[in-house]
Amino acid sequence: MRVLVVEDEPRLLRNLAKALREEGYAVDTAEAGDDGLYKAENNCYDAIVLDLMLPRLDGWEVLDRLRKQKQTPVLMLTARDAHSDRVRGLDTGADDYLVKPFDLPELLARLRALIRRSVGQARSRIEIGDLLIEIRARSVTRAGEPVALTAREYAILEYLALHRGEVVTRTELYEHLFDESDDTLSNLLDVHVFGIRKKLGQQLIATRRGQGYCIEL
Amino acid sequence: MFTKSIRWHFLLWLAFLLVCILGGFGATAYQLHRTNRFNQIDEDLQRRLAAVTGDVRGRPPFGERGDRRPFGERGAPGGRGERPPFGGPDEPPPFGPGAGRLPWRPPSSGLEMPSGFPDFRPRPREIRLSAQTLGQFDDTETNACYFAIWSREGTLLKSSTNAPLALAVPTRIGSDTQSHTRMREPVREAFHFTEMGECVLVGRSITADLNAMGRFALWLCGAGGAVLAFGLGGGWWLAARALQPVQDITLAASHISAGNLSKRINLADTHNELGHLAKVLNSTFARLEGAFAQQKQFTADASHELRTPLAVIISEAQTALSRQRSAAEYRETVETCLDTAQQMRRLTQSLLDLARLDAGQEHIQHVDFDLAEKTRACIGLIRPLADTGGVEIKCDLSPAPAVGDVDCLGQVITNLLTNAIHYNKDGGEIRVGTRTEEKTAVLTIADTGIGMGTDDLPHIFERFYRADKSRARSDGRSGLGLAICKAIVDAHGGTIEVSSEVGVGTSFTVRLPSARL
Numbered sequence: 039m040r041v042l043v044v045e046d047e048p049r050l051l052r053n054l055a056k057a058l059r060e061e062g063y064a065v066d067t068a069e070a071g072d073d074g075l076y077k078a079e080n081n082c083y084d085a086i087v088l089d090l091m092l093p094r095l096d097g098w099e100v101l102d103r104l105r106k107q108k109q110t111p112v113l114m115l116t117a118r119d120a121h122s123d124r125v126r127g128l129d130t131g132a133d134d135y136l137v138k139p140f141d142l143p144e145l146l147a148r149l150r151a152l153i154r155r156s157v158g159q160a161r162s163r164i165e166i167g168d169l170l171i172e173i174r175a176r177s178v179t180r181a182g183e184p185v186a187l188t189a190r191e192y193a194i195l196e197y198l199a200l201h202r203g204e205v206v207t208r209t210e211l212y213e214h215l216f217d218e219s220d221d222t223l224s225n226l227l228d229v230h231v232f233g234i235r236k237k238l239g240q241q242l243i244a245t246r247r248g249q250g251y252c253i254e255l
Numbered sequence: 256m257f258t259k260s261i262r263w264h265f266l267l268w269l270a271f272l273l274v275c276i277l278g279g280f281g282a283t284a285y286q287l288h289r290t291n292r293f294n295q296i297d298e299d300l301q302r303r304l305a306a307v308t309g310d311v312r313g314r315p316p317f318g319e320r321g322d323r324r325p326f327g328e329r330g331a332p333g334g335r336g337e338r339p340p341f342g343g344p345d346e347p348p349p350f351g352p353g354a355g356r357l358p359w360r361p362p363s364s365g366l367e368m369p370s371g372f373p374d375f376r377p378r379p380r381e382i383r384l385s386a387q388t389l390g391q392f393d394d395t396e397t398n399a400c401y402f403a404i405w406s407r408e409g410t411l412l413k414s415s416t417n418a419p420l421a422l423a424v425p426t427r428i429g430s431d432t433q434s435h436t437r438m439r440e441p442v443r444e445a446f447h448f449t450e451m452g453e454c455v456l457v458g459r460s461i462t463a464d465l466n467a468m469g470r471f472a473l474w475l476c477g478a479g480g481a482v483l484a485f486g487l488g489g490g491w492w493l494a495a496r497a498l499q500p501v502q503d504i505t506l507a508a509s510h511i512s513a514g515n516l517s518k519r520i521n522l523a524d525t526h527n528e529l530g531h532l533a534k535v536l537n538s539t540f541a542r543l544e545g546a547f548a549q550q551k552q553f554t555a556d557a558s559h560e561l562r563t564p565l566a567v568i569i570s571e572a573q574t575a576l577s578r579q580r581s582a583a584e585y586r587e588t589v590e591t592c593l594d595t596a597q598q599m600r601r602l603t604q605s606l607l608d609l610a611r612l613d614a615g616q617e618h619i620q621h622v623d624f625d626l627a628e629k630t631r632a633c634i635g636l637i638r639p640l641a642d643t644g645g646v647e648i649k650c651d652l653s654p655a656p657a658v659g660d661v662d663c664l665g666q667v668i669t670n671l672l673t674n675a676i677h678y679n680k681d682g683g684e685i686r687v688g689t690r691t692e693e694k695t696a697v698l699t700i701a702d703t704g705i706g707m708g709t710d711d712l713p714h715i716f717e718r719f720y721r722a723d724k725s726r727a728r729s730d731g732r733s734g735l736g737l738a739i740c741k742a743i744v745d746a747h748g749g750t751i752e753v754s755s756e757v758g759v760g761t762s763f764t765v766r767l768p769s770a771r772l
Contacts, residue, residue, distance in 0.1 A: 050567045117558060
């Protein structure tokens with residue numbers, strides 16, 4: 039999962055990026071509104087954490103312009119807690135609203151829920167045959183036995199499982215799993231898929247030649 | 256209370272005014288009418304009086320002499336007044352010089368003349384009136400006039416048949432022969448003394464005239480009452496109409512509350528006095544709204560500025576605690592938290608300073624000091640920061656005696672110097688000068704920094720205003736420094752001004768009173 043964090047307080051931005059990366063997200067950051075808007079328009083994010091008071095272009099404006107092009111889930115993050123601000127935020131197109139100072143676990147939970155809901159998955163666990171993926175705990179069990187996956191392997195499996203039944207292209211996987219600073223070689227994706235197949239069986243992820251990968255229904 | 260309403264007071268005053276005007280008018284009209292009527296009566300009486308007097312003076316026209324008694328004439332006041340002792344012939348006294356002019360004298364009692372002898376004693380003069388004159392005393396007329404003639408001694412010589420019983424002889428004052436009028440309710444009389452001392456009186460009843468005047472007075476009262484009632488009704492309606500805009504304004508103003516200051520009174524008609532009032536009220540509301548908006552913005556900004564570092568601390572700590580970390584990572588977290596907490600401490604201090612200055616609680620001491628000396632001390636403290644920033648400070652400090660709180664003003668100088676360093680360019684310079692100008696101590700701090708546009712200049716003393724939005728908060732500055740400077744200088748009764756040019760630099764000028772007021 040790839041998220042964009044737009045926040046003008048550098049220490050908070052650094053910390054949020056660190057916490058999200060530790061949660062397995064690919065994280066892009068922006069300190070100003072215009073930068074944030076540019077990145078949001080040109081990349082495919084699974085969610086955006088957007089501060090309201092931003093230099094050059096404020097959060098309302100970023101959200102307003104973004105909504106003309108994309109439906110990326112947006113979690114608004116702001117120090118303004120007036121009732122009218124919250125209503126305005128949600129009405130402008132924000133999907134959720136958190137007031138600073140926030141609880142980090144709450145922010146992470148809301149972000150997970152946002153991403154899950156955006157792909158039509160209401161529950162936080164995905165079952166595929168005897169395979170069980172717990173999104174909250176980021177754990178995978180097969181017939182009750184825990185399976186140890188690397189962070190990358192888990193991210194690929196989670197993405198494919200959330201988009202079950204769809205063919206996910208390699209580009210899409212790259213876009214959603216690696217942030218802008220990642221300079222991963224393309225064949226590494228195959229290495230990770232190979233690792234998953236080794237641990238969970240060859241049949242789980244099908245390869246469509248020239249198209250991508252798919253977990254069939 | 257209804258009785259305290261403007262409308263009610265207006266009506267009372269209107270009633271008072273109307274009663275005064277109508278009363279005055281009515282009284283004048285009645286008086287004029289009465290005077291006019293009496294003048295007419297008097298003229299009429301005078302005319303008749305002149306006719307009777309003419310006859311009395313003894314020039315009765317021929318052919319009328321004793322041939323017949325004209326209607327209404329009595330030879331002597333029969334049965335009424337005193338009958339003359341001699342029921343003499345109709346001839347005027349044939350003897351004596353100036354016969355007809357001599358006063359009639361009553362016969363002396365006890366000197367009875369033997370009958371059969373012609374009486375040669377002077378007899379009372381026989382008064383003969385012409386038929387034409389007598390025709391003027393027709394007692395069948397309404398308002399018929401009567402006449403009476405008295406001798407010099409006060410004996411009634413002749414009177415008309417319709418003369419009232421209670422005739423009174425007018426008293427003569429001196430030897431005046433003017434005609435006079437007198438009022439003896441209910442009659443009005445005109446009288447006249449002839450040269451021979453005879454008194455001629457003409458009178459008439461004025462009962463009918465008095466009744467007519469009474470009716471006129473009643474009519475005036477009725478008409479006045481109607482006008483008063485109509486005027487008061489009109490006044491009530493007018494007052495309601497005139498006060499309607501006031502009611503509208505009151506209603507509109509009552510809908511404007513602290514939470515709803517954007518409403519305005521509808522200025523449908525701004526050309527009258529109330530429109531002006533509404534305009535004044537509207538501009539007051541606009542100022543209030545501005546002040547409220549500013550206060551709201553300040554609260555929102557302050558909340559934002561405090562919540563953000565708090566978010567940093569909480570989120571840093573929660574991230575650090577979410578898993579096992581190395582000692583170096585913990586140290587980094589603690590350092591970030593400490594930095595952020597320090598920033599919060601500075602901010603809360605600034606907010607408290609401002610709040611105290613706003614409330615006028617900051618006790619400003621008034622001490623004589625030299626602004627140049629204080630500036631020199633502040634420069635000494637800040638020089639290391641300037642050296643780090645590669646900025647040179649040039650001084651031109653002439654002694655400038657000032658009065659004020661040395662610590663507070665030191666904060667102003669330090670803030671301005673810090674700004675000058677912060678927004679300067681590498682290798683730039685700051686020129687600091689102090690001087691005395693017309694009983695004010697002047698401090699100038701000019702930098703060669705990035706400068707500000709004219710859009711920003713009017714706002715830089717506003718709280719949390721940042722000329723350069725892109726540098727927002729990244730420098731850890733509160734955004735309150737200049738606002739505090741202005742508040743302090745204002746509290747001293749001084750002024751702070753700024754001039755700036757983008758790319759050239761910014762110059763602040765502080766003026767403080769140099770002597771106690």
